[in-house]
Amino acid sequence: MSKWSLRGSLRTLFHGARPIDEESWENLEENLILGDFGADASESIVAAVRASVERLNVADERELRGILRDELAERLAANDPTLMLKRPQDPETGRLLPAVVLVVGVNGVGKTTTIGKLARFLTRMRRTIVIGAADTFRAAAVEQVATWGERAGAEVVRPQQAGQDPASVAYQAVQRGIDTDADVVIIDTAGRLQTKAGLMDELTKIRRVVEKLAPVAEVLLVLDATTGQNGLSQAQAFIDHAGVTGIVLTKIDGSAKGGFVVGVQQTTGISVKLLGFGEGIDDLAAFNANTFAQELVGRD
Numbered sequence: 598m599s600k601w602s603l604r605g606s607l608r609t610l611f612h613g614a615r616p617i618d619e620e621s622w623e624n625l626e627e628n629l630i631l632g633d634f635g636a637d638a639s640e641s642i643v644a645a646v647r648a649s650v651e652r653l654n655v656a657d658e659r660e661l662r663g664i665l666r667d668e669l670a671e672r673l674a675a676n677d678p679t680l681m682l683k684r685p686q687d688p689e690t691g692r693l694l695p696a697v698v699l700v701v702g703v704n705g706v707g708k709t710t711t712i713g714k715l716a717r718f719l720t721r722m723r724r725t726i727v728i729g730a731a732d733t734f735r736a737a738a739v740e741q742v743a744t745w746g747e748r749a750g751a752e753v754v755r756p757q758q759a760g761q762d763p764a765s766v767a768y769q770a771v772q773r774g775i776d777t778d779a780d781v782v783i784i785d786t787a788g789r790l791q792t793k794a795g796l797m798d799e800l801t802k803i804r805r806v807v808e809k810l811a812p813v814a815e816v817l818l819v820l821d822a823t824t825g826q827n828g829l830s831q832a833q834a835f836i837d838h839a840g841v842t843g844i845v846l847t848k849i850d851g852s853a854k855g856g857f858v859v860g861v862q863q864t865t866g867i868s869v870k871l872l873g874f875g876e877g878i879d880d881l882a883a884f885n886a887n888t889f890a891q892e893l894v895g896r897d
């Protein structure tokens with residue numbers, strides 16, 4: 598069981614005996630919007646809950662909690678949240694290669710912290726991890742990821758000189774992973790290039806160079822849940838161009854905005870796979886639709 602919990606406004610709804618009427622629906626929609634589900638998802642959730650209420654012939658507001666929870670769980674379960682970390686086989690030698698994970702995202706969303714947490718999550722499962730510090734523009738960034746890596750019990754491959762081509766660091770990290778028979782190589786990519794062209798070029802190059810050695814298993818986009826809908830539009834360039842296979846939502850502890858998860862999955866069609874809920878190394882959980890729906894609405 599995870600240690601995190603949400604404090605969203607949906608948890609306060611529908612506790613008392615009261616007939617379901619127009620006010621119930623207005624109240625629900627308002628609280629969905631406040632919870633950062635986004636206008637479209639809010640509207641369609643209200644419509645779906647209304648349809649269930651009519652079908653089930655329910656009249657008491659207290660019944661709405663369970664119906665809402667089921668509706669959210671169903672939506673959240675529409676995408677597969679499994680991290681794909683199966684090691685691929687080298688087609689020539691038959692040797693197992695490491696599963697390569699690229700971590701992408703804009704500045705300050707919690708990328709480095711997430712890499713540390715993910716490494717820890719995996720070393721606890723007795724996987725051996727190599728981290729590539731391919732964010733080579735800022736020496737402090739390399740040091741930060743190295744500190745997290747060491748805490749997590751992962752080996753860290755650093756640039757040999759300042760400003761080294763990130764793709765070459767990524768390549769060296771994957772090579773190191775192959776040489777040491779590591780299970781997973783996690784590559785920290787810089788989120789500093791905000792223009793689409795720069796972003797594209799760098800990520801495409803990293804991917805192309807890495808794939809000379811091993812296929813990329815996951816491209817994880819890190820998003821800060823507290824930035825809500827705004828964060829989503831910032832992230833669109835990555836979603837459009839980086840071949841994102843999963844989303845990590847960070848800082849869900851710091852916001853009442855858990856509804857962002859529903860909106861994000863619905864808008865992008867990409868699964869949320871991991872949740873970051875604090876600044877500590879163990880504050881990461883695998884995403885689970887039922888648990889999350891329960892956290893959004895609260896338990897009875």
Ligand SMILES: Nc1nc2c(ncn2[C@@H]2O[C@H](COP(=O)(O)OP(=O)(O)OP(=O)(O)O)[C@@H](O)[C@H]2O)c(=O)[nH]1
Nearest residue numbers: 704705706707708709710847848851873874875876
């Ligand atoms: N409350 C909370 N804080 C978090 C979480 N994840 C990261 N942070 C904090 O967010 C801040 C930024 O995290 P970083 O990991 O440095 O973010 P980054 O994306 O690597 O940032 P840059 O290297 O500047 O691009 C730090 O103060 C972290 O402690 C989380 O899940 N919850």
